[in-house]
Amino acid sequence: MIGRRPQHRIVDVHAHLGPYSLFFIPESDAASMVAVMDLTGTDVTVLSANRAIQQDAHLGNSQSLAAVDAYPDRIAAYAVINPWQDPERELERLAGDERFVGIKVHPTLHRYPVTGARYAAVWEFAESTGCPVLSHSEHQSPYDAPVLFQTVAERYPGTSVVLGHAGITPPGVDEAIAAARRYESLWLEVCGSHMTGPLIRSMVDQVGSGRVLFGSDFPFIDQRMSLGRVVCAPLEESQRQDVLSGNARKLFRWRPLPGERGVGNE
């Protein structure tokens, strides 16, 4: 039996906040998300507001900061950079506000390739500061297929890029694994409707447990659905703990997550 209480401490590096036009999300506010985190043993969630990825990066980023202000010990924020909505302005805001711990880009939603010139400032900022970047990645997308991140890694080898969903589909995961094996700056994140424990195990086997990160995509996908794949995956316990929280604590060095000083900053 699995029991009603979690056995692991968790950091969720891929989450959102608020409503979304394409479908109804029950209880998408920060308080409800923290209540779920209490049930799942999640110490910290790093999120980007849905308004920021879907419609207005500036207003949405303000919503993310409001969630941080409400739950500073539990929630941290990505600054969404939309290449069409004055990315330089939002990068300046990010640089000056320590409540942001990373950058989120969504090339598929914003219909602009990760290799395009409008993203150059993002990669340059990330490389110069150590700010991690979470990007949506999707198999065969002209904007953010896993293979495209190899170009980013070659141009900006000092930039830590998290491939959100690790390509999403099983063939996409294989492509993301191949990219991450070639470039140590690329990390893999495990949420997505087609993800399974065996696929996560495949990531760990081929890339190592040190660059695979737990993310859930909640409140799109229920956090427990994503979490179940990792909790029940055929992993060694040390590998599982790396994925569930240890690696996130290593990745977020620039501005450490709540609850622990960043590795290397002690």
Place this chain on the structure above:
Amino acid sequence: MTRESVVVGENASSGSVVVGGDVTSGWFDARVVTGAHPASLLPATDPEAIAAHLDRFALSGALVSAMASWLHDPIGGNAEASAVAHDLGDRGVLACWTAVPATPGELDSLTSLVDRALDDGVAAFRIHPTSHGYSPALLDELYAALETNRLPLCVDAAEITWPDLTTIATRHPELPIVIGAVGYRKLRELWAALAANPNVYVDLVDFAAHQGVEWLAANNLAGRLVFATGLGVRDPGEGIIRLAWSGLDDATVHLVGAETAGRLFRRTAGARS
């Protein structure tokens, strides 16, 4: 709050309740698919794997359909589901058969198919109209036979349109219909179907909407939720953790995990066998 578990398998027809277990044990998995999937890293689910699944998560039983019935031979594959159910009958495993429209050379009669299923102890039927290339309206004879015998009809959301689902549910109000694999983008449609049709249920296979389970329970629909993992086509950890670490109280977890399945699938199973 209750801290009990129900045996939905062999003792469920008598309604026996085992008191003292953890509320996360004794669940009935309302969807397991036996066989190999041709495009997945998930391992094939033979009887041994299903038995291990029951053991690992302390399940009281499962409803098993055949991958072959979905992806190879709709009617011929049913024998594989029944073989598993017979092998693991003492573990509470029940068969779920697949139907297609009666077509010469493939299936003589839907009514006789349901009769054969009842004789074999089958507990439910599943249809795949999209995958098998027909209109759900061609199965009216099946729906009537299932309704008469209180055999539930199972169907994935990708296999049927919401209007077609509602039409079947409205014309056959005593037919329990379990919709599965709803994903996280369909709550508006799901709500309309559940609100209009008290005979529509939803299983937890890929029921991925954030707080979707809690939302239905808060709207007095916990009794329409059925625990299922989709072993064979989904990672079972999804459904297991979804319910175990849900925001539902123990009594409601028990309802979703075991009670509703007991009412749905044990009513007629074995009636003629």
